[in-house]
Amino acid sequence: MSKELNLTLQVWRQDGPEDSGHFETYQAESISEDMSFLELLDIINEDLVENGQVPIEFDHDCREGICGSCSLMINGQAHGHAKATTTCQLHMRKFDDGDTIVVEPFRARAFPVVRDLVVDRSSFDRIIEAGGYISVNTGAASDANLTPVPKEAADTSFDAAACIGCGACVAACPNSAAQLFTSAKLAHLNLIPQGQAQRFQRTENMVETMESFFGSCTNHGECHEACPKEISLDFIAFMNRDYVKAKVKNRKLAGQK
Amino acid sequence: MAATATNPKGSTPIFRRKWQLPFPLNIYQSSVGRKWVMALTGIGLLGFVIVHMIGNFHIYEGPVQLHEYAETLRGLGGGLFPRTFLLWVLRIGLAGMFVLHIHSAYSLKERSRKASDKADFVGGEKKYGSKRDYVAANYASRTMRWTGPIVLLYLLFHLADLTWGWWLGDDYVLGDPYHNVVASLSSLPVAIIYVVANVALAIHIFHGTWSLFQSLGINNPKYNDLRRSLAKGIAGIILVGNLSFPVLVTAGLVDDDNRKCPVGDVGCLEHEAEKH
Ligand code: HEM
Ligand code: SF4
Ligand code: FES
Numbered sequence: 126m127s128k129e130l131n132l133t134l135q136v137w138r139q140d141g142p143e144d145s146g147h148f149e150t151y152q153a154e155s156i157s158e159d160m161s162f163l164e165l166l167d168i169i170n171e172d173l174v175e176n177g178q179v180p181i182e183f184d185h186d187c188r189e190g191i192c193g194s195c196s197l198m199i200n201g202q203a204h205g206h207a208k209a210t211t212t213c214q215l216h217m218r219k220f221d222d223g224d225t226i227v228v229e230p231f232r233a234r235a236f237p238v239v240r241d242l243v244v245d246r247s248s249f250d251r252i253i254e255a256g257g258y259i260s261v262n263t264g265a266a267s268d269a270n271l272t273p274v275p276k277e278a279a280d281t282s283f284d285a286a287a288c289i290g291c292g293a294c295v296a297a298c299p300n301s302a303a304q305l306f307t308s309a310k311l312a313h314l315n316l317i318p319q320g321q322a323q324r325f326q327r328t329e330n331m332v333e334t335m336e337s338f339f340g341s342c343t344n345h346g347e348c349h350e351a352c353p354k355e356i357s358l359d360f361i362a363f364m365n366r367d368y369v370k371a372k373v374k375n376r377k378l379a380g381q382k
Numbered sequence: 383m384a385a386t387a388t389n390p391k392g393s394t395p396i397f398r399r400k401w402q403l404p405f406p407l408n409i410y411q412s413s414v415g416r417k418w419v420m421a422l423t424g425i426g427l428l429g430f431v432i433v434h435m436i437g438n439f440h441i442y443e444g445p446v447q448l449h450e451y452a453e454t455l456r457g458l459g460g461g462l463f464p465r466t467f468l469l470w471v472l473r474i475g476l477a478g479m480f481v482l483h484i485h486s487a488y489s490l491k492e493r494s495r496k497a498s499d500k501a502d503f504v505g506g507e508k509k510y511g512s513k514r515d516y517v518a519a520n521y522a523s524r525t526m527r528w529t530g531p532i533v534l535l536y537l538l539f540h541l542a543d544l545t546w547g548w549w550l551g552d553d554y555v556l557g558d559p560y561h562n563v564v565a566s567l568s569s570l571p572v573a574i575i576y577v578v579a580n581v582a583l584a585i586h587i588f589h590g591t592w593s594l595f596q597s598l599g600i601n602n603p604k605y606n607d608l609r610r611s612l613a614k615g616i617a618g619i620i621l622v623g624n625l626s627f628p629v630l631v632t633a634g635l636v637d638d639d640n641r642k643c644p645v646g647d648v649g650c651l652e653h654e655a656e657k658h
Contacts, residue, residue: 137511148511201512227512234497235393248393299519301495303635332414337395340494342415343526344593346518359601366599368414 128158129218132246133225134169135180139238146238148227158218163188163195165217166228173197182241190214190353193289196296197242198229203293203351211291211353229294235303235338248338251319252307253281253290255334259314260322278316285312287354294348300340305348307335308364315367325371332368396496413493421594423483428587428616430476434549435623445560445641449651450658484534491527506657522589531584536579543572557648564638567631576628584621591616 132153139146151169160168163185170180186194195212200203205215220226230238235248288309295303311328314320320327342361349358402408409415440451449473459468516524543566546553553565567573591613630636643650 135511138439182435198510198512200448201510202517206569227510229510229512232498234396234499237393245393262405299498299524301497302494333399336400336413336493337397338393338497339396340497341490342596343490343494343517343523344596345523347516350517358596359603361605362575362599364599365414365418365597366601368412369409369418369599372409372412372415 129223130156130220130222132156132165132220132223132224135225135227136164136169136242137229138241139230141240142237143254145334156217157249158216160214160217161213162190162197162199162217163213182239182243184243185213188213191289192370193291195289196231196244196246196293198227198231198296200227203231203296204291204353207354208350209353211289214353221232231292233292233295233298233301233339234299236292244288244292249290249292249303249306251338252331252334253310254312255330256310256327257323257330259320261319272318274317275357282313284317285309285316285356285360288313288352288356289354291353293351293353295339297347297351298340298342299345299347300343302342303335303339304342305352305356305358306363307331308358308360310359311364311367315363325374327365328364328367329371332364384510387412395512396499397493410486413490416490417597419482420486420490421597423479423486424590424594426476426479427483428591430479431583431587431620432616435620438627439623441560441627441636445558445643446651446654448560448563449558449648451656452557453655480534480537484530487527489621520589522585523593526586526589529582530581532582533586536575536582539575539579555646555648556647558651561638561645563627564631567628568637570632573628573632577625580621580628583624584617587612587620588617 130153134151134153135148137153138145138149151172153169156165156168163183166181166183173180184194184196186192188195190211193211194206197204198214199212199215200277202211204210205219207215207219228242230236230242230244231246232244236244236246239245270369286309288306290306292306294305295301311331315324315328344358344361347357349356401410406503430594437455440448442646456466457649458472522529542548543550544559544562547556547562549572550562550565555561567576592609595609627636638645643654
């Protein structure tokens with residue numbers, strides 16, 4: 126028989142972008158420890174709907190830790206206190222009976238609240254758009270292994286590609302900086318041969334777009350701790366190096382416009 | 383990429399680059415580039431702090447040697463440049479590094495503040511309703527914006543104290559730094575200021591020395607662990623070295639007794655130094 130929990134939740138409720146918002150307290154009784162945190166919110170919402178109240182809005186999609194939709198600051202930590210876990214994969218067994226849990230949206234100026242716990246993370250899309258394209262030949266699929274990729278580079282690129290774009294790094298950052306996200310997206314392409322043609326152009330554009338929305342990194346390392354995919358801080362150093370390189374390299378030849 | 387519900391208004395940029403300055407100034411326009419400048423000037427300042435401390439150890443050899451060291455600084459590059467020329471180049475370079483370091487630190491802090499502004503339900507800095515639970519950020523990294531300005535205030539105090547002699551008044555003897563240091567640090571409040579400021583400096587350097595590698599992109603799993611050890615080592619050496627001056631003067635181990643040259647007799651110091 127699995128353990129059951131009785132919990133008190135303090136949830137951020139906000140009627141819309143213009144509303145000032147407030148905390149609302151809810152009691153959750155007999156919660157199974159096998160539930161995920163989102164299922165706990167589902168239960169509370171069912172209660173609210175039954176009582177004719179407006180359910181709590183929150184983002185979610187895959188519920189298996191791969192889409193990056195779910196967010197939530199849970200007790201002051203992005204995606205809760207469990208390491209390398211998204212909110213949808215955070216199980217109630219990580220909490221104790223009688224706990225009070227504070228649930229808030231991710232906060233940053235670039236993540237305005239849409240409603241309750243839902244924030245608009247479209248400034249991440251602006252960064253991705255700024256990355257542009259990679260040059261690949263179209264037509265018939267090319268042979269596998271046509272482009273040799275060193276194993277280490279492929280592995281590291283894959284580690285960077287694990288970023289699901291959830292925004293926990295920004296939420297956890299006291300500077301609201303998006304270095305971890307942007308550097309992961311950059312390293313994913315910049316480390317492998319396929320990404321070389323536009324490498325420096327991409328780095329300049331993505332970094333400068335990032336800076337127009339987000340704060341400046343002071344190397345606290347909070348982002349890495351919050352990241353459900355444990356993206357490494359090494360990628361930030363790699364991005365910093367590539368950015369300055371890009372600035373030096375991209376000087377046009379004399380007379381070139 | 384996350385399927386994100388969109389706010390009809392979207393989020394507005396906090397900062398727009400209207401044009402790119404010509405290279406290399408455009409590096410300083412960006413936050414990443416500015417952080418790079420902060421790291422480079424940080425290295426320069428670190429070099430200064432270390433050399434300054436080592437130079438000051440001459441105080442333990444006595445008044446003559448400290449006087450001689452001060453003279454060496456003035457005569458740096460002797461033969462090639464006029465006297466004190468190179469010293470002035472170093473001083474101006476140092477002042478320039480301070481200006482760049484402080485400007486980049488301040489302006490980046492402003493950008494981060496803007497990026498966190500209006501993200502808050504209580505107004506002002508970014509806050510969460512629950513107690514913020516820092517996992518990785520340490521005391522040093524969170525206090526850079528305090529320890530930095532403390533070092534700046536201390537720097538001004540230090541110049542006024544030992545370079546310009548504002549506080550020592552008649553007791554200040556130009557050309558006898560040994561006496562000036564002893565006279566200044568014999569006052570307990572002054573010694574306490576030196577201790578507090580140098581603790582702040584060491585904390586600043588502890589985070590700074592680690593952080594600058596990230597900012598410059600000097601990163602390799604082969605030696606990444608060494609960066610923390612290096613930061614601890616440098617901060618530790620600077621802490622112990624710089625604290626030794628106020629502590630030993632307060633303890634009475636460095637004083638004006640038993641001097642070969644009486645206080646104020648700069649001619650005697652020069653004469654003794656000649657003999658070396
Ligand atoms: C001799 C004295 C100083 C030394 C050796 C020094 C050294 C450093 C170093 C190595 C860094 C790290 C740079 C990086 O992360 O890339 C740093 C950061 C910083 N310094 Fe200094 N510094 C000194 C004086 C000052 C002063 C006078 C101020 C301010 C008034 C200041 C403010 C800051 C701030 C706020 C940061 C962190 C900013 C950030 O990470 O965005 N520092 N310092
Ligand atoms: S780096 Fe980590 S925390 Fe940031 S968006 Fe990607 S997965 Fe989320
Ligand atoms: S809902 Fe997809 S990662 Fe959590």
